[in-house]
Structure formats: structure tokens, C-alpha cells
Amino acid sequence: MNCRNCGNLLQQGVMVCPYCGTPVNNGMQQPMGGPMYQQPMMQQQYAPPKKSGSALKIILGVIGGIILLVIVVAVVIVLTSKKLKCSAAGGSFTVYYTDSNIWACTTTGTGTCDLDLLQSNAKTYGVDKVISLLKTTAENSGAVCTSE
Ligand SMILES: [Zn+2]
Numbered sequence: 001m002n003c004r005n006c007g008n009l010l011q012q013g014v015m016v017c018p019y020c021g022t023p024v025n026n027g028m029q030q031p032m033g034g035p036m037y038q039q040p041m042m043q044q045q046y047a048p049p050k051k052s053g054s055a056l057k058i059i060l061g062v063i064g065g066i067i068l069l070v071i072v073v074a075v076v077i078v079l080t081s082k083k084l085k086c087s088a089a090g091g092s093f094t095v096y097y098t099d100s101n102i103w104a105c106t107t108t109g110t111g112t113c114d115l116d117l118l119q120s121n122a123k124t125y126g127v128d129k130v131i132s133l134l135k136t137t138a139e140n141s142g143a144v145c146t147s148e
Contacts, residue, residue: 001024003019003020003024004022005017006019006020006022008020010024077096077098077103078096080098081096081097081098081103081104082096082098082148083095083097083148084097084131084134084135084145085146085148086111086134086138086139086144086145086146087111087143087144087145088110088111088141088142088143088144090109090111091107091109091110091111092107092108092143093105093106093107093108093111093112093113093138094107095131097127097131099128101119101122102115102119102122102127102131118130118134135147
């Protein structure tokens with residue numbers, strides 16, 4: 001082969017042209033070998049931090065997903081629940097329930113309700129009976145109840 005600069009015939013295996021000093025193409029390829037071996041080592045060094053980072057992301061993703069699911073379920077329950085709202089002069093309470101369970105109970109002012117007790121009674125006597133008893137009791141003590 002010939003020198004790409006001066007055109008003189010070169011002996012095979014030379015790295016620099018003996019006539020003009022221009023590097024021969026063969027010689028240019030050798031430095032490429034170094035970085036090619038270093039790159040896999042670099043990737044291995046960076047791999048552990050990437051793995052722990054993505055594991056953290058997965059954990060945060062799962063936690064976020066669970067929180068989102070709980071919020072969605074809570075919203076769906078409130079939106080699809082029947083409501084019993086009883087108001088008296090000093091305050092009111094609202095009970096959210098479905099055929100299968102009493103889900104929530106909110107109060108304003110002096111209104112009181114014990115969700116644990118309501119749920120426990122609902123398991124024992126059934127939701128309908130507990131709600132109607134709650135309504136009767138509240139109305140007997142002067143409250144005005146509405147059902148939705
Ligand atoms: Zn040359």
C-alpha cells in the first residue's frame with residue numbers, strides 16, 4: 001500500500017511513513033482498542049447505582065399506586081353510597097352506607113357518631129336495621145333526617 005500523504009510505497013506493518021512522517025491508517029485503528037475494552041468496565045461501575053435508583057422508583061411507584069387506589073376506592077364508595085343525614089339544632093351527622101357495609105360517618109357541631117360501633121352493629125343486625133334504628137333514634141330526639 002502507499003502513503004496517503006506522499007504516495008510512496010510503504011512496507012507492510014509500518015505505523016508511520018518513513019518518508020514524510022504521516023501516520024499510516026493501520027496505526028490509527030490501534031488506539032480504538034483501548035476505549036472499547038474500558039467501556040464495559042464503565043458500565044459495570046455505573047450499574048449498581050442505577051439498580052438501587054430504579055428499585056427506589058419501583059417502591060415509590062407501588063406506594064403511590066396503593067395511595068391512589070385507596071383514594072379512588074374511597075371516592076367511589078362515597079359517590080355510590082347512600083347517605084343518611086340527620087340534623088338537629090346543635091349539629092348534624094351523615095352516615096355513608098351501602099347494602100353491605102357502613103363506610104363512613106361525618107359530623108358537624110354537636111353531632112356524634114361512632115363508626116366502629118355502627119360497623120359492628122351492621123355486621124350483627126344488618127345495615128338496613130342499623131340505619132333505620134339510627135334514623136328513628138335521631139328523629140325521636142328532635143333531629144330531622146333525610147336519606148339519599
Ligand atoms: Zn508519506
